[in-house]
Amino acid sequence: MRFVLNKEGRHFPPVDSDGFEAEFSSSNVHRDLGGSYSCSYHSRSEPFAVSYPSDPVELVVRDPSLPRPSISLSPTGVTAPGADATIRCQGQRQDVRFFLHKAGDLNPQRHMDPAGAGAEFRIPSVGRQHRGNYSCSYRLQTEPFVSSYASNSVELVVAGGTDPTQPGAVPAPTRPSTAAPSGHPDFTHGNIARLGLGAAVLLVLGLILAKACYSRPRGAP
Known part of the structure; x- marks a missing residue:
């Protein structure tokens, strides 16, 4: 062929x-x-x-002569599920198209043609699927296959219900211990120790009583 x-x-x-x-x-x-x-x-x-x-x-060819854009996330810190988040990318030119990248995501990247030198990518109703590291780049409108290098990354952290082994996960809060329901024994370590001590005392008393019975002479009252 x-x-x-x-x-x-x-x-x-x-x-x-x-x-x-x-x-x-x-x-x-x-x-x-x-x-x-x-x-x-x-x-x-x-x-x-x-x-x-x-x-x-x-x-797409990356051109090192193009200044890298900057990136910011709002709100910062931990974002509550269902809240809105905004990622802003800022460049130094106005004739560009911005691209938003998510680390490890194979889905098509989002892009935007801003009127100025910056672009805002809004993420409504944030959920677990949105957590991760984001960066952005831009391409010239006149050369759509020439790109800047990617910006530094920002991490979107979503509170609650996340897998602690995944990036951006937040440890679940520790649940306080609760008392046993009324009418059921609470076998804590202290109660188990007291029960064991009582059983040992009963065993010793039983051995003493058995020894006394076997040591009495036959026919004694």
């Missing part, structure tokens, strides 16, 4: 393969490589019978 890589109407040199796949690689990634890519293939013996193109993938 012969594979062809396409980028928005541009065709790269084809790659021949003896198997079912081919690799296109670059040793020097630069901002001009950013874009939407798809590929197709055809048999080398039938060059005019070409497959339909694949689903596209995006290659």
Whole structure:
């Protein structure tokens, strides 16, 4: 088979393969490589019978010359379930699109085209599924496949009912011990010790009484 890589109407040199796949690689990634890519293939013996193109993938190139944005979370600290939270991303340019990222989340990232140099991502009715670490980046409107590096991260912590092994979890409060219901014995450590001591005293008295009975002469009153 012969594979062809396409980028928005541009065709790269084809790659021949003896198997079912081919690799296109670059040793020097630069901002001009950013874009939407798809590929197709055809048999080398039938060059005019070409497959339909694949689903596209995006290659986004990070540009270190773009200043990193800043990020803030409101409210800070622990957020009560059902409350609203707002994540604000702030840049230094106005012709950008902001993207919000959540660590470990494979869902499509949220984006926003603000009127100014900042964007606010509102999270209504916060629940367990929203806890985690968030960061943001931006892309130029004129170069949608060129991105800044991500900001520092902020952690959204949701109070109550969380798994303590997960990021952002809050330990559940310790429940105070309650007294046993009326009419049922409360076998605390102190009560068990007293019951054991009483049983030992009864056992000793029983042994003394048995010894006295067996030591009396036969026929004695």
